[in-house]
Amino acid sequence: MQTTTLLECGSRRLDLSFPRVMGILNVTPDSFSDGGYHLDIGEAVRHAEQMLTQGAAVIDVGGESTRPGAEPVSVQQELDRVIPVIERLIQELDALVSVDTSTPEVMQEAACAGAGMINDVRGLRREGALQAAIAAKVPVCLMHMLGEPGDMQDAPHYDGAVEEQVAAFLERRMAECEAAGLGRDRVILDPGFGFAKTVEHNLRLLDRLADIERLGRPLLVGMSRKSMIGKTLGRSVEERLPGGLALAVMAVERGARLVRVHDVQAHVDAVGMAWAVLEEGSRK
Secondary structure (H helix, E strand, O other): OOOEEEEEOEEEEEEOOOOEEEEEEEEEOOOOOOOOOOOHHHHHHHHHHHHHOOOOEEEEOOOOOOOOOOOOOOOHHHHHHHHHHHHHHHHHOOOOOOEEEOOOOHHHHHHHHOEEOOOOOOOOOOOOOHHHHHHHHEEEEEOOOOOOOOOOOOOOOOOHHHHHHHHHHHHHHHHHHHOOOHHHEEEEOOOOOOOOOOOOHHHHHHHOHHHHHHHOOOEEEOOOOHHHHHHHHOOOOOOOOOHHHHHHHHHHHOOOOOEOOOOOOHHHHHHHHHHHHHHHHHHO
């Protein structure tokens, strides 16, 4: 199935004919690896500028942690955290900004502030989220997750092969969103590494990522610094970059077009080299 490679992101365009890197900017006190680092708006803008200089195509701004066991925040808290940052990134850096949220009010305000993408770990399943995303008229990333962040890792279980279940969920959710008015040309898909999945689920899902790519939409993957690396290699959060680079390269080989990461420069280089090899192979 042919995948659209050019996304209209508000006033900007994102070319996904080759893989791109999305830089993570969490303006939260409790995200699993960088919580509290970028609460100051000036620091957040400086960090985003650094990621853009290093080659990030998109900055993904989040104001609610979705780590396992995370506590929800109020709508107003989330708005207060992300909207001023989004406005500054667009006004001062002319950045393409994605808002990492499941909250309809945040989607609406972020789009009004100039955000060009919505990244929703709950796949627009909160009440009012689908309608807000349709009204925002920007691309939306639909992610697979069972349950909620607070309980998703309690005992994740799949009746059958995890890649088949994830693909079926995303295909069904994409059809539901399309029936409501969200065109498929605005959809990005994320298999949800680390969300309601064991290490074994994550490894198998990456190995069989082509089962998700066949759905015909650009794929976003997020494995940066995640526990699947720590548990497999016995590494702390600060020691997970090499493992993350390996996973990113394998994801690109299997069709990923957006790689969501904390360490932008290293991933830009790794993804760029992987793509150079794949391009050379395609010429034969």
